[in-house]
Amino acid sequence: MNLRQTFLFANSFLIFSCMIEKNSADVVIIGGGVIGASIAYHLALRGCNKVIVLDRGLQPGEGSTGKATGGFRTQFSTEVNVRLSLLSREKLLRFNDELGIDSGYRQCGYLFIARSEHELGALRAAQVVQRNVGVHDVEEVSVDDILQINPAVHPEGMYGGTFCSIDGFIRPLNVLRGYMESAQRLGVQFTFDVECQGFTLAGGRKKIIQVLTTRGTFNCGSVVNAAGAWAGIIARHAGVEIPVTPLRRQIAITHPTTVLPEDMPMTIFVEDGFHARVRDGRVLLLWPGEIPYNDQFDITFDTAWLEGVLSRAHKRLPCLKQAAIDEAHCWAGLYEMSTDKHAILGRAPGLENFYLANGSSGHGVMHAPGLGHLLAEVILDGKATTMNIDALRPTRFAEGKMNEASEFL
């Protein structure tokens, strides 16, 4: 072999070894939304930095994370969800110091408004759970209190409610960016524009050894499914069924307006889930009304839905009659619903090295800090130690032991 041939051989060997190295990781995370990024960061923080995050979007936030309104609340009706919120809140409070980016956490509060004894009863029962777990800032409020907290609300038909001052808002894309950039600084590789299309299983189909993608094969020690509303499809590639289905949610946005203040608490009517908040000088209106669809992953904004949301908005917050809707900027996105509306967190049944962080059911941004921390513990220590996550175990559906949340929160 002459000198040139030796050089070419050595060079191609080097390129080949780099490719092997580049396409191998201790952990491959599928999905670079806020949950995948949080898991990557928490793994790297613990010294596990041979981590690759794969996302088919062209840039961060193209999944549900970029579509979220950015609500944060501790007002849930089950202990595990309240604890997840408290763990996440601890992390949000020191987010800027730890990660150098403002998470946007503003404690403007969440105001739940009941219009019947039945609805108030559900809020009261949830309040007992919240207080038992350590949320001391939640209080029951009378109709007069409600009008003090949010003077824009029309009092007709109001019965009472609850208010929690530590609830409020976060910036979903800031939280995603904070985790992603810090994980990258710790050595994690994020690759966009790459789609996971399957897995190679070995050991009697009990172990994933390769992730098959549109950009080749990635060798892996473990795999995390953090694919949001698409998690069911990813799990099926590994022969695992998880009860996660997409649910389209729409947001109406007004043109810039001053009819409501920027620090107005999130204001939610328990009866039908209609809620409103102000973000960057515009009002966001949400209402989980039925939207007909052919394709359950479709996120086209359905303008017919506007009539229902606006009739509610104008009755309940009459000043909104003066705020025109900016139809061109209204949008839709997907919730990742699990059967009992709770996250599915832990190792997938039947596989040694496949982990799930799915099914947050519309609360995934606010719970991402806690979910990332806990799944890193499961992967590195064999179980979560910071809090008990038994209620989120993936096997609960097959066992017939699902969580029982209130119908309202």
Ligand SMILES: Cc1cc2nc3c(=O)[nH]c(=O)nc-3n(C[C@H](O)[C@H](O)[C@H](O)COP(=O)(O)OP(=O)(O)OC[C@H]3O[C@@H](n4cnc5c(N)ncnc54)[C@H](O)[C@@H]3O)c2cc1C
């Ligand atoms: C209208 C709306 C309002 C919301 N408001 C709130 C709120 O106020 N507070 C809150 O906490 N939550 C809210 N949510 C829910 C929140 O957005 C989700 O719970 C959260 O973003 C889930 O994060 P994720 O990382 O799991 O999912 P995603 O952000 O969807 O990330 C999953 C990623 O997986 C990638 N992916 C999928 N399939 C593949 C594949 N085959 N190969 C490679 N990559 C793949 C996608 O590209 C995507 O980027 C809202 C959601 C919507 C739609």
